[in-house]
Amino acid sequence: MSFLNRIEMSALGTALFFMAGCAMADVVVVVSPSSSVTAMSQNQVSDIFLGKASRFPNGDRAVPLDLEEGSDERDQFYMKYAGKSPAQVRAHWSKIVFTGKGLPPKEVLHSQEIKKLIAENHNLIGYMDRSMVDAKVKVVAVME
């Protein structure tokens, strides 16, 4: 018996699930207030998070911070900014890791931690629910 699994099919299924479940969630991209970056496009954001770019538009080094797998914000973020389901993100990183071209972003457990880390380092970039945003971070991208 063989089990055939189409990645795309499963990705589509996951995407539908999240879109339905987290319709109300509103994830924004943030950086340190000390960063000179003020606004970023969707592609600039997704490139940094998918390992395709390592610098901000202003030339500063960019280090993305991810939430742990399975968090709503993470799934929503990748869905909205990169158009990828969690499986697709995993497949994406699998290939990069396998071929030795890079490593996935550092994972932190909570949005609070992200906030804390970002506040201290203008090279970091992360995402969080809008409700979490305060003066410690600067929102540079919002996807409706």
Add this chain to the structure above:
Amino acid sequence: MADRKQTVAGLKKILGTSLEAHLLFPLFALLMTACIWAVTYHLIELERTSKERVIADSIAEQAETYEAQMIRSLDVIEQSLKTIQYAYEINGKKLSIVQLKDKGLLPPSLVFTVAIADKNGEIIASTHPGRIKNVVDGHGFRHHRDSDTQESIVNPGSAGSSGDKLHFSRRINASDGAFAGIVMILVEPHYFTSGYERSRLGEKGVLGLIGENDVFLVRRSGDLVSTGEAGDGVDPDQVGTRLYINAWDGVQRYMQTRRLYSFPLTLIVGLSRAEQMESFERQKRAYLWGAGAATFLLAVTAGVLTRLSWQLALSRRRTRKDQETFYAASEATLDAIFVLRSLLDERKKIVDFVIDNVNERGAVMLGRAKSELLQQRLRDLLPSHVVDFMIGEFAEVALTGKVFEREWENQFPHIRAKWLYYQVVKVEDGVVATMRDISERKQAEERISHMAHHDALTGLPNRTLLDDRIRQAISLAQRHARSLTIIFIDLDDFKLVNDSLGHKVGDELLKIVADRMLQCVRQSDTVVRLGGDEFVIVLSDQSGTAETITPSLQRIRDAIAEPIFLSGQRLEVTASIGLATYPRDGSDGDALLMNADAAMYQAKALGRNNYQFFTAEMNQKIQERLALQDGLRNALSRDEFFLVYQPQIDLRSNRIVGVEALIRWLHPVMGLIAPKDFIRLAEENGMIVQIGEWVLRAACTQCKAWQDAGLPPMVMSVNVSARQFRDNNLIDQVEAALRETGLDAQWLELELTESLIMQNPQHAVSIMRELRTLGVRLSIDDFGSGYSSLSALKSFPIARLKLDRSFVRDLPESEDDRAIALTVVSLGHTLNLKVLAEGIETAGQLEFLKEHGCDEGQGYFFCMPLLPEEFKDFFHKRQKEMHISGPVHQICT
């Protein structure tokens, strides 16, 4: 050089005959097709091998890459396992996975799950808590617990274990070396095929990892990933690239395998042959299509060209045949044919012609070899004085296209023909001249023309030409206010010469006379023989007076009179000559000739051997003659003739033994006309034949009437003219007359003149014999005036000789006549013929004749010719007198 030429010619011949274009084209097309396909297949083969090399290179490179990636990946796993093992063995249960993770000592948790199990298989730490349960039954756990090996392993995988993660594990030892648990790294099988690049492997390529149990831990083709399937006999130790048809999906692939050494794994890389060769197949199809299209084009082109060239060959063959036919015809013809090409100067004016072709006869005509003539210019061939004119004519034809033809008297010394006919016809870039030697025809024409205009015997112009010459002379005379004289010459007694010496002598005589006459006139004068012994001389350019003409005339007379020696005889010829002068004696040729003729008649009438100028009185006579001629034509139908009869007396018995029928013409205006005045006319216009027939019939009728009236039978003598005698109907006429009148043939006597018989004695004798057969008697009239020979006379079937009146007239005084009379009488008696004397007018004559034995006589002394009634009276009266007084001397009045 010559050899080479020959070789080339031979080659051309061979090519021309055996390799005509319509055969060459298909051959060439076949050859080309073969080439095209050979090249195509060669290119395809090249393409294939190059493609296969590319594939081999590509697969080798990908296998290398995949192998490197695998080794590195497995190294990371191995390294991580070792790190955790170490960390755990030092820290024990205090070890924080999270700390290790934060320090970046663990592989990315997104892909890898790291877990530690204690010696009981319970998970005591994991990057993904709750994801893994107790592993006491796991392959790795059991392996590490049961065998004390310090090496990492991976679960071997098994058929049907789809979806399972791959477990990499390592034993953890307690400080005493006892089994303390295992550290595990779990990874999705997909991970090991995530390096699948569509751009390089395509949709049907394959990447796969085979475990210890010959099971695919994972296998990916395009987006299709499968796990836990049978390895299907892939040889882990295969060297290089091999082509398989993979059992799992039936795709044919180039495959490479690499055995890995850190773990018992074998990786495979495969490229679908169909996919990889697709570009090649496309290329191959393109090549084949190209070759096919080229072949088709070639076939069509060759077909069209073949057809065209076949048609060309056909038409060429037809043309050649036509040419050969034409050539044969042109060689066979008697005409010389020249094909001439125009030569133009700068102003497009034709200045010369070049001989493009000529047939054999043309070459012969010009007296040159054909090869010498070809490509020659006319100006180089022909003398300039003619060639200009000729080229002008030809150029006219070439310009206007009108057919030109004419006859031409040759002026080129090297052309033998005297007369040429040539016809010139325009052709495309010149003319074709056809020439024919018509010299013979011309000669014949000239001969015929000469014959038509000249007398065959003497070569002098004849009557036809005479009219023409007179006309010319008259117009000349008119122009110069001069005159011309027509001299009409008739040789005297020429008939006698002809009769006695034969035609040959007569002809010779005429020739000599003609020649002499020619000698004594000028070049501009004309001597014509009218026929027989009649000649006409036209003296042109005369002053018109008798005095000036006389010397010429005398010369002519002297020339004629000069003795001629022919067949041993000396002949002296005289001529009767009449002259008429333009314009005095007539304004045209006919009038002048007629008048000269009249003058000649006058000369004859005046005793011959003299000349007479035409006078008005002659004209009068001519008028009379014309009137007589006119009347004569109607005399028979108007019943104007009648016969009188002159009795013939037996001199011994004084009895009437017969009568001679004599014709008389009672002209309604001119009255009674004697035979001598109209018989000659009748002979001239042919009336004599009808008249003779009428006389014959009338005489027979009368003779029979007298017999019926009781008169004793007597002989009826009828004169036969020469014309009648020549006419073949004479026998029939006589027969018919006798039959129709019922007269017995023995009472009819035909009188023939001596000259009449002598004209053609043999013919005469045969007719005479036939007449004799009928029973008709024959006599010779006017005997003594001709030249009858004794031997001829002997053969004539005649009964009687009639002594001509000219020998009786001077009897008995003339000694000559006496001798002749006596000779004739004795001759007659010798031949047993009766002799009758004509024209007895005196008693003296009668006495002499009677005395010397002449049998019979007729003449005025006895009686004038009598009408039938008068004769009856005369007969009765004479019978009565004879009865009373016997022989009577003077009977007639």
